[in-house]
Amino acid sequence: MKSKMRKTVLSFLLMFFVIVFALNTVIAQFVDVTEVEINGLTASPNDTSQTISVTASETIPVLVKFKALKNASDVKVKVYIEGFKNEVSDETSRFHVIKDNTYIKRFSLTVPSTLDFDELTEELRLLVRVSARGQDSDEVFVPLEIQRELHSLNLLSVDLTNVVVLGDKVTVDVVIENNGNERLNNVYVKASIPSLGISRIVYAGDLASEQDVSDDDINDAVNKVVYLTIPKNTVPGNYELEVEAYNYDASSKATTRVVIEDVKTGVLSSTSSRTIAPGQETTFDLVLVNPSNQIVVYTIIPEESKGVLVDVTEPVVVVSTESSKTVKVRVKATENAEEGTYIVTVNANTETGMSKQVKFSVNVQKLSKITGAVTDTTTNTTVILTVVLVVIFVVLLIILIVLLSRKPETEEAETSYY
Numbered sequence: 001m002k003s004k005m006r007k008t009v010l011s012f013l014l015m016f017f018v019i020v021f022a023l024n025t026v027i028a029q030f031v032d033v034t035e036v037e038i039n040g041l042t043a044s045p046n047d048t049s050q051t052i053s054v055t056a057s058e059t060i061p062v063l064v065k066f067k068a069l070k071n072a073s074d075v076k077v078k079v080y081i082e083g084f085k086n087e088v089s090d091e092t093s094r095f096h097v098i099k100d101n102t103y104i105k106r107f108s109l110t111v112p113s114t115l116d117f118d119e120l121t122e123e124l125r126l127l128v129r130v131s132a133r134g135q136d137s138d139e140v141f142v143p144l145e146i147q148r149e150l151h152s153l154n155l156l157s158v159d160l161t162n163v164v165v166l167g168d169k170v171t172v173d174v175v176i177e178n179n180g181n182e183r184l185n186n187v188y189v190k191a192s193i194p195s196l197g198i199s200r201i202v203y204a205g206d207l208a209s210e211q212d213v214s215d216d217d218i219n220d221a222v223n224k225v226v227y228l229t230i231p232k233n234t235v236p237g238n239y240e241l242e243v244e245a246y247n248y249d250a251s252s253k254a255t256t257r258v259v260i261e262d263v264k265t266g267v268l269s270s271t272s273s274r275t276i277a278p279g280q281e282t283t284f285d286l287v288l289v290n291p292s293n294q295i296v297v298y299t300i301i302p303e304e305s306k307g308v309l310v311d312v313t314e315p316v317v318v319v320s321t322e323s324s325k326t327v328k329v330r331v332k333a334t335e336n337a338e339e340g341t342y343i344v345t346v347n348a349n350t351e352t353g354m355s356k357q358v359k360f361s362v363n364v365q366k367l368s369k370i371t372g373a374v375t376d377t378t379t380n381t382t383v384i385l386t387v388v389l390v391v392i393f394v395v396l397l398i399i400l401i402v403l404l405s406r407k408p409e410t411e412e413a414e415t416s417y418y
Contacts, residue, residue: 029069029136029138030068030069030070030072030097030132030135030136030138031066031067031068031069031072031075031097031130031138032066032067032069032138033045033064033065033066033128033130033138033140034065034066034067034102035063035064035065036062036063036064036065036126036128036140036142037061037062037063037064037065038052038054038060038061038062038063038126038142038144039052039054039060039061040061043142043143045128045140045141045142046140046141047142047143048143050143051123051143051144051145052126052142052143052144052145053144053145053146053147054111054144054145054146054147055111055146055147056111056112056113056146056147056148056152057110057111057112057113057152058110058111059108059109059110059111060108060109060110060111061106061107061108062079062090062106062107062108062109062126063104063105063106063107064077064079064104064105064106064107064128065102065103065104066102066103066130067100067101067102067103068097068098068099068100068101068102068103069099069100070099071096071097071098071099072096072097072132072133072134072135073096073132073133073134074094074096074132074133075094075095075096075097075130075131075132076091076092076093076094076095076130076131076132077091077092077105077128077129077130078090078091078092078128078129078131079091079107079109079126079127079128079129080109080126080127080129081109081111081112081124081125081126081127081144082124082125082127083124084112088109088110088111088112089109090107090108090109091107092105092107097132109126111146112146113152113154113179123143123144123145123146124143124144124145124146125141125142125143125144126141126142126143126144127139127140127141128140128141128142148179148180148181150180150181150182150249151180151181151182151184151249151250152178152179152180152250152252153176153177153178153179153180153184153187153207153245153246153247153250153251153252154176154177154179154252155174155175155176155243155245155252155253155254156175156176156177156221157173157174157175158172158173158174158243158254158256159172159173159174160172160173160241160256160258161258162257162258162259163258163259163260163261164230164258164259164260164261165230165260165261165262165292165294166230166231166232166233166234166236166260166261166262167229167230167231167232167294168229168230168293168294169227169228169229169230170191170193170227170228170230170241170258171225171226171227172191172225172226172227172228172241172243173223173224173225174189174191174223174224174225174226174243174245175221175222175223176189176204176207176221176222176224176245176252177207177220177221178207178208178209178220178221179220180209180250181209182209182249183206183207183208183209184206184207184209184247184249184250185206185247185248186203186205186206186247186248187203187204187205187206187207187222187245187246187247188201188202188203188204188245188246188247189201189202189204189224189226189243189244189245190202190226190242190243190244190245190246191226191228191241191242191243192228192241192242192244193228193239193240193241193242193258194240194242195239195240196230196231196234196239198228198229198230198231199228200226200227200228202224202225202226204222204224204245205222207219207220207221207222208220226243228241230260232351233351234260236260236261236262237259237260238257238258238259238260239257239258239259239260240255240256240257241255241256241257241258242254242255243255243256262354266287266288266289266290266291267286267287267288267289267348267356267358268286268287268289268358269284269285269286269287269358269360271284271285272284272359272360272361273360273361273362273363274331274360274361274362274363275362275363275364275365276331276332276333276362276363276364276365277333277364277365277366277367278333278334278335278336278337278364278366279332279333279334279335279337280332280333280367281330281331281332281333282330282331282332282362283328283329283330283331284328284329284331284344284360285326285327285328285329286300286312286326286327286328286329286346286348286358287324287325287326287327288317288319288324288325288326288327288348289319289324290319290320290321290322290323290324291322292321292322293321293322294321295318295319295320295321296318296319296350296351297316297317297318297319297350297351298316298317298318298319298348298349298350299315299316299317299348299349299350299351300312300314300315300316300317300327300329300346300347300348301315301346301347301349302329302344302345302346302347303344303345303346303347305342305343305344305345306342307333307334307337307338307340307342307364308331308332308333308334308337308342308344308362308364309331309332309333309334310329310330310331310344310346311329311330311331311332312327312328312329312330312346313327313328313329313330314327314328329344329346329360331344331360331362333362333364337364338364339364339365339366340363340364341361341362341363341364342361342362342363342364343359343360343361343362344359344360344361344362345357345358345359345360346358346359346360
């Protein structure tokens with residue numbers, strides 16, 4: 001009898017502690033998560049008897065419904081899937097809840113791709129955590145089963161030359177893989193720069209699935225290279241480059257950026273100033289430099305300048321890669337050109353749209369000033385008279401010398417006569 005009473009007391013005490021523990025647990029919670037909806041399917045939190053199936057790589061809507069058991073501030077709700085390199089999660093901003101009110105929060109999660117797991121299916125949990133300031137967090141879960149896609153293409157890598165010059169080619173190196181359960185036939189790879197309207201498609205062939213072991217000649221991955229030629233009239237800058245792998249059943253896209261630069265060229269002059277007289281001509285050297293790895297075509301266009309005539313020996317010049325070429329620029333002052341300084345401008349344009357200017361300075365002066373002679377009337381007269389006198393003096397000197405040299409001969413003749 002005493003034994004039965006002891007068992008009854010122990011049972012009563014055990015039930016009492018269970019009830020107290022349960023009450024403490026309920027009291028400790030500040031919310032009660034009553035419902036979780038995934039992809040339109042409703043699940044009870046922490047119920048392991050019901051598993052919701054989702055497909056790899058798809059984006060799923062998640063709805064969380066909960067009731068506030070007490071007032072709380074700075075409440076935040078987070079839904080997430082653990083077990084992947086990059087956490088798959090979404091969360092609300094902070095808000096307040098009022099006791100006995102029911103709240104609904106909506107989320108969007110992108111399920112990891114088949115690259116993140118090896119099996120046909122993967123069993124995971126969708127976790128829902130509700131936290132608040134000064135409160136213990138409440139967390140529940142819903143069992144998930146992620147299935148591999150029937151047809152799935154993945155871009156394992158996209159490598160390219162990030163900086164190219166106008167007229168050059170962008171080399172896009174792509175590795176694609178079939179991560180689905182079925183073989184993919186006639187796969188193509190497309191690279192494009194939409195803003196430039198250029199694209200190119202390369203045939204990648206057939207890709208076997210991991211489940212297909214019947215054909216050893218077909219791999220589940222392949223490497224392809226796509227070349228895109230940049231138009232020479234493209235404006236330099238940053239451009240978005242898109243890569244897509246696709247066939248009839250599946251596709252995968254990736255976006256990156258490429259920097260397009262102008263062709264690195266140079267226009268130099270050997271000298272920048274010359275002095276000529278009216279009617280005279282001088283020549284300047286214009287040096288065209290091409291350090292790039294492609295041919296550059298220059299068009300040399302001189303601008304008009306009053307008082308001087310400008311001419312270029314080669315209006316169109318082709319400069320080969322990593323070389324230079326010299327062009328002669330002839331400048332002639334007109335006969336009636338006034339004295340002064342004239343600025344001659346020559347434009348060097350390339351077919352890519354690059355334009356550079358070179359300026360030359362031409363000083364026009366009278367010929368006498370250039371040689372350093374005196375030009376006023378008095379000076380000219382004096383010079384002329386001086387020259388005339390010098391000539392007369394020289395002539396008289398010559399006559400005198402001739403006469404002196406003949407005198408002894410005359411005397412000798414007279415002596416003989418007598």
